[in-house]
Amino acid sequence: MLRKKLVTAQKRGETRALCLGLAMVVCSGMMYFFIGVTIVPSYSKSVWTKEAVCRLIKASIKEKVHCSFNEGSGDENNFYYPCLEVYVNLTVLGQMVMLYNTEETVARNPKCFYIPPNMGSYNEVQKHVDTTMDYIKKKQTFTCYYDPSRTEASVISERLYDPRGLVITSLWPTLMLLGGLFIVILVKTSQCLSALAASQYKISI
Numbered sequence: 017m018l019r020k021k022l023v024t025a026q027k028r029g030e031t032r033a034l035c036l037g038l039a040m041v042v043c044s045g046m047m048y049f050f051i052g053v054t055i056v057p058s059y060s061k062s063v064w065t066k067e068a069v070c071r072l073i074k075a076s077i078k079e080k081v082h083c084s085f086n087e088g089s090g091d092e093n094n095f096y097y098p099c100l101e102v103y104v105n106l107t108v109l110g111q112m113v114m115l116y117n118t119e120e121t122v123a124r125n126p127k128c129f130y131i132p133p134n135m136g137s138y139n140e141v142q143k144h145v146d147t148t149m150d151y152i153k154k155k156q157t158f159t160c161y162y163d164p165s166r167t168e169a170s171v172i173s174e175r176l177y178d179p180r181g182l183v184i185t186s187l188w189p190t191l192m193l194l195g196g197l198f199i200v201i202l203v204k205t206s207q208c209l210s211a212l213a214a215s216q217y218k219i220s221i
């Protein structure tokens with residue numbers, strides 16, 4: 017009687033573990049799909065793949081030209097800011113090119129080095145842009161990324177879509193997949209072993 021109860025409890029536990037393992041596998045599959053659909057295209061679109069050294073030629077705030085976002089129509093996407101323009105010497109090629117902060121900046125506003133955070137008041141934003149310009153002028157030489165095929169002439173100072181980021185993003189679904197598979201294999205192995213033990217027990221009787 018007790019033995020039967022124990023066996024049922026064990027069976028129920030195994031089924032639950034198996035469900036958990038399979039759910040983890042399915043969930044990781046969905047995460048991979050999501051990453052593949054939403055994140056991978058940005059990475060594969062990014063052409064600024066080669067690292068180089070850039071030397072500052074000119075950093076200035078365009079006189080009285082204040083740009084706004086091109087994208088979106090909400091108020092928060094439509095504030096005005098001083099447009100910082102930065103030209104650098106891409107030293108490997110000896111070319112004067114425009115420097116942008118990230119891939120996103122090129123897509124959102126190709127006129128300015130970066131889009132400052134919207135701080136509410138124009139003065140605050142202006143302070144932010146001034147500080148950034150001072151920093152660039154002090155630094156003079158920086159690491160930058162360019163398009164080795166030269167289809168895209170500009171360079172960027174920071175890669176949002178560094179392939180290393182993709183590896184880190186895939187870490188969670190990979191861990192979940194491995195964990196799920198581990199549970200499934202563990203349950204299946206223990207079922208096989210107990211089946212084997214049961215048949216040997218019968219034979220020995």
Ligand SMILES: *[C@@H]1O[C@H](CO)[C@@H](O)[C@H](O)[C@H]1NC(C)=O
Nearest residue numbers: 073105106107109110111112
């Ligand atoms: C960029 O720098 C290289 C060497 O450092 C120099 O020969 C070249 O003339 C510079 N190009 C521009 C556009 O300033």
